[in-house]
Amino acid sequence: QQPVQSPQAVILREGEDAVINCSSSKALYSVHWYRQKHGEAPVFLMILLKGGEQKGHEKISASFNEKKQQSSLYLTASQLSYSGTYFCGTEGGGTSYGKLTFGQGTILTVHP
Amino acid sequence: GAVVSQHPSWVICKSGTSVKIECRSLDFQATTMFWYRQFPKQSLMLMATSNEGSKATYEQGVEKDKFLINHASLTLSTLTVTSAHPEDSSFYICSARAGTWNSNQPQHFGDGTRLSIL
Numbered sequence A: 001q002q003p004v005q006s007p008q009a010v011i012l013r014e015g016e017d018a019v020i021n022c023s024s025s026k027a028l029y030s031v032h033w034y035r036q037k038h039g040e041a042p043v044f045l046m047i048l049l050k051g052g053e054q055k056g057h058e059k060i061s062a063s064f065n066e067k068k069q070q071s072s073l074y075l076t077a078s079q080l081s082y083s084g085t086y087f088c089g090t091e092g093g094g095t096s097y098g099k100l101t102f103g104q105g106t107i108l109t110v111h112p
Numbered sequence B: 001g002a003v004v005s006q007h008p009s010w011v012i013c014k015s016g017t018s019v020k021i022e023c024r025s026l027d028f029q030a031t032t033m034f035w036y037r038q039f040p041k042q043s044l045m046l047m048a049t050s051n052e053g054s055k056a057t058y059e060q061g062v063e064k065d066k067f068l069i070n071h072a073s074l075t076l077s078t079l080t081v082t083s084a085h086p087e088d089s090s091f092y093i094c095s096a097r098a099g100t101w102n103s104n105q106p107q108h109f110g111d112g113t114r115l116s117i118l
Helices: none
Strands: A004-006 A009-013 A018-023 A030-036 A043-048 A054-056 A060-064 A070-075 A084-091 A106-111 B004-007 B010-013 B019-025 B032-038 B044-051 B067-073 B076-081 B090-097 B113-117
Touching: A004 A084, A009 A018, A018 A084, A018 A106, A030 A060, A030 A070, A043 A054, A043 A060, A070 A084, B004 B090, B010 B019, B019 B032, B019 B090, B019 B113, B032 B067, B032 B076, B044 B067, B076 B090
Parallel strands: A009 A106, B010 B113
Antiparallel strands: A004 A018, A018 A070, A030 A043, A030 A084, A054 A060, A060 A070, A084 A106, B004 B019, B019 B076, B032 B044, B032 B090, B067 B076, B090 B113
């Protein structure tokens, strides 16, 4: 089942912050975050495995809620290089284990 | 580290032609490789999962005879689009993952192949 990402698009000025959400109707095994620039391969950002987990660094970090149904990606003091489409990929249990289902993506545009 | 090379990057060919796309992990052993299809401004749709030395597992709705996948070694997987038609035109991306199926390793993506069938 495809996770739901919000918002669909964000426009920022350099230095502003953004939050991208990824929600599932069922508890997940893991959430993976990727950034894709136009015409390029998605680039891995981070994986979250545990409920309540927060990881990343000062500029780009993510959280996974206790129920393991929602993850958020935090972009702080955005830079021009942050522009791109952000995808969350979720890993469920059962036959979905080991495979990722990607959300529809959030387009982030950072202006000078 | 974790570089995945995909070749070719762009293919234009006539309807009815078969096209082979290669996906190589350059600096790690990929026990599992994945093939995705991506339409413009849309998400990545998983087509199939392949494990080295075994048959690929296809997602529902993906034609096995149309999209032939071979994962002959720990560094190479190929996708062959047989008798391609205009509706097969798309952006195809592979990814590779190291470790066992439950090792919580990330997928590393190739640069993709843009396939245009005339």
